[in-house]
Amino acid sequence: MELTEQHKREVERKLVEIIIDSLKKNLISIADKNAMSAFILERMPNVKTHEDLMVFLREISSKWAIFTPLLVTESGEVKDKNEDQAIDKVQSLTQEGKIDEAINVAKTTVSNT
Amino acid sequence: MADATQTSEVIARSYVPETTVRAAPLTPEQQRNQGVADNLRQRLEAAAEDPLAALKPVEERPPLSVNLDKELDRRFGVEGAPKTADEQTRFDQAKTLGDAAKALTENGYESLTPDQQNELVASLTLNVLDRRPAFYGLAPDEKTAIAIDMLSNPTYQKKVGEILAGRLKPEEVIEASKPLIEAQTAFDEAQQALTNRGNERLGARVDLVNVEMEMDEFNATTKFGAVGGKFEELERLRADESYNRSEVDNTVDYLKVISGKSDADINLIKSQVAEKLARGEAITDPDERMISDMLDLQKDIDRIGELEIEHADLDKEGQRLNQRLLELPNEITEFQHTRDEKENELVDARNQKMLQEQSVIEGMIRVAPNAANEFLADENQKRAAEYQNQLKEMLDQTKDADEQRLIKKMQSRWDRAEIKGNNIRFTIKKEAVNKDMRALLVGDGPEGILKEMLTEDLRPRFRDSPEERARKTQEISRIEERIKTDKDFVKKYTDQIASSVLTKKIQSGRLYEGEIRVMVDRDWGEGAINQAIANDAKKRELIDKIYGSDSGSPSYVDRIKRKAGSNWLKFLMLFLVGGVAAGAITTKFVAQEGGR
Numbered sequence: 001m002e003l004t005e006q007h008k009r010e011v012e013r014k015l016v017e018i019i020i021d022s023l024k025k026n027l028i029s030i031a032d033k034n035a036m037s038a039f040i041l042e043r044m045p046n047v048k049t050h051e052d053l054m055v056f057l058r059e060i061s062s063k064w065a066i067f068t069p070l071l072v073t074e075s076g077e078v079k080d081k082n083e084d085q086a087i088d089k090v091q092s093l094t095q096e097g098k099i100d101e102a103i104n105v106a107k108t109t110v111s112n113t
Numbered sequence: 114m115a116d117a118t119q120t121s122e123v124i125a126r127s128y129v130p131e132t133t134v135r136a137a138p139l140t141p142e143q144q145r146n147q148g149v150a151d152n153l154r155q156r157l158e159a160a161a162e163d164p165l166a167a168l169k170p171v172e173e174r175p176p177l178s179v180n181l182d183k184e185l186d187r188r189f190g191v192e193g194a195p196k197t198a199d200e201q202t203r204f205d206q207a208k209t210l211g212d213a214a215k216a217l218t219e220n221g222y223e224s225l226t227p228d229q230q231n232e233l234v235a236s237l238t239l240n241v242l243d244r245r246p247a248f249y250g251l252a253p254d255e256k257t258a259i260a261i262d263m264l265s266n267p268t269y270q271k272k273v274g275e276i277l278a279g280r281l282k283p284e285e286v287i288e289a290s291k292p293l294i295e296a297q298t299a300f301d302e303a304q305q306a307l308t309n310r311g312n313e314r315l316g317a318r319v320d321l322v323n324v325e326m327e328m329d330e331f332n333a334t335t336k337f338g339a340v341g342g343k344f345e346e347l348e349r350l351r352a353d354e355s356y357n358r359s360e361v362d363n364t365v366d367y368l369k370v371i372s373g374k375s376d377a378d379i380n381l382i383k384s385q386v387a388e389k390l391a392r393g394e395a396i397t398d399p400d401e402r403m404i405s406d407m408l409d410l411q412k413d414i415d416r417i418g419e420l421e422i423e424h425a426d427l428d429k430e431g432q433r434l435n436q437r438l439l440e441l442p443n444e445i446t447e448f449q450h451t452r453d454e455k456e457n458e459l460v461d462a463r464n465q466k467m468l469q470e471q472s473v474i475e476g477m478i479r480v481a482p483n484a485a486n487e488f489l490a491d492e493n494q495k496r497a498a499e500y501q502n503q504l505k506e507m508l509d510q511t512k513d514a515d516e517q518r519l520i521k522k523m524q525s526r527w528d529r530a531e532i533k534g535n536n537i538r539f540t541i542k543k544e545a546v547n548k549d550m551r552a553l554l555v556g557d558g559p560e561g562i563l564k565e566m567l568t569e570d571l572r573p574r575f576r577d578s579p580e581e582r583a584r585k586t587q588e589i590s591r592i593e594e595r596i597k598t599d600k601d602f603v604k605k606y607t608d609q610i611a612s613s614v615l616t617k618k619i620q621s622g623r624l625y626e627g628e629i630r631v632m633v634d635r636d637w638g639e640g641a642i643n644q645a646i647a648n649d650a651k652k653r654e655l656i657d658k659i660y661g662s663d664s665g666s667p668s669y670v671d672r673i674k675r676k677a678g679s680n681w682l683k684f685l686m687l688f689l690v691g692g693v694a695a696g697a698i699t700t701k702f703v704a705q706e707g708g709r
Binding site: 009012013015017018019020021023024026029030033036037040041044065 | 143146147149153154163167168170314
């Protein structure tokens, strides 16, 4: 699923905000901030889809736990968007009379979530 | 899923558990964290469209072009020798200052320890801001904010690096070291010579006592009342001398005549006897026994000579020592004098070296303020150049002869252009600015200045021909008539004149609150202040940033009045004080002030 520029910017802003707040609360050091910045600047340009974003967030959260809540939030958003897209697809397949395909899409979506 | 109404900042804050916030006081590292976080926040706000830009490393800073430690080290004490305690203290002082300037140049303000930050802020406040009239009206925390902003400016930091490197040139010869080394060597030599003479006198005194004691042994009665040992020995030997001599002669005669020994035989026996006696063997041969007895007698005879020589030598040595002891005090006085001279020269050389070291410390202290003064001068130059460019553009755009004349007058009325190398440097003519400021506030206002500028070349002169006088009179009348009737022309240029005078006054001196009050009450005042702000891109940006762009009112004064409430005059002051000050006041600081 494609990631809009606006959403990507929001995530980027949240990443920076998390770093700022963690510095303010002395949860991380300046060296941590530099390592995180380097990691984000290197990986973020390659994030094009929601799937890329989730992979990136899982990876950064496994390195630095301060990003885990963002991963959780974004996972919820991706799940909602996937469900919305699946419902649209089931509806259009049903309207086209492709009942079996519609059932398969619905089943796949349910099992993935 | 996140609440869409929450801002990303609020969401992000919610991720960080509050319970982990540590209580004050903060460690230096934690204080640095706060500084970095604040800096990151500012960069994030400045790059709303590209949040990751805030994470990008700040422009690469080249390392300081000189080896700070090495260059400072060779400027304190004498190269190759251990530093004295005083030299070490001065070196440490210079190094503390140099380290802070180096860290600022290479790693930026946030890399400094809180102590270094406080020292530099205090230095800029005391040595720069407190000495410039433009900043007089500011409160201490406002000056601190300006100092911090300047210290955080990469252009300023680069200047600090240039000045620091310029004061620690590797090719610089440390002039005061050579004389100090020479003076130290000369003093050491003089001191050694004096010590040698002192030791000699002491040795001579001891030797003389010994000589006198030995001489005393030759006296019939010694100092202690006894008979001198060597006197007694000599008396005894002399008493026996005649007998001993005849006995020796008799023995030799006997050996020659009776025993038939030659001189060579006698000498051989003498040596054989001597050897036997040395070995402790018994002398049994009658000839040898005679020789042995003879040798004993001869020894007593020889001993007289030895004692006489010893007495003569002691007498001679005693005379020599007495003579030396008479000479040495004068020599010692002379060497003391030389030593004192060399010591004075050494003290002078040390003082010279100390002054040189103090000047290095002073140079280190002045790095940050000097960089600040250059930075502010550059900023003012930029503004002066911008102003001159504006006038040039205005000149290019008009065909009106009066306007052209006015603009040309404005080009040189408040600025003096000087060519320095390939650059033109502008200096504000303070007296002209102050005179026009007085005219604005208590004289005929901007219209009076406008009229003066248009007519000052038309004043009648003694050598003017009647035709020329008539032409000038006619021209003055025409100008007066235009000022009366051409409202657009007058409005355009009185605004320009008032804002120019105000801008130059702000850049070159102090603006008082009362003056601003008077100005805003004049019909031209608000327009002039607005134009002065509009003339400065940094001020414009700052006001837009804090109060929002335009917001339906093009008047900066009006916007500040509305947003800052009862504090509006203070904030207007803050924006107007010094062309640089407003640019240096951080958004955060002014925003905080506005929130009070």
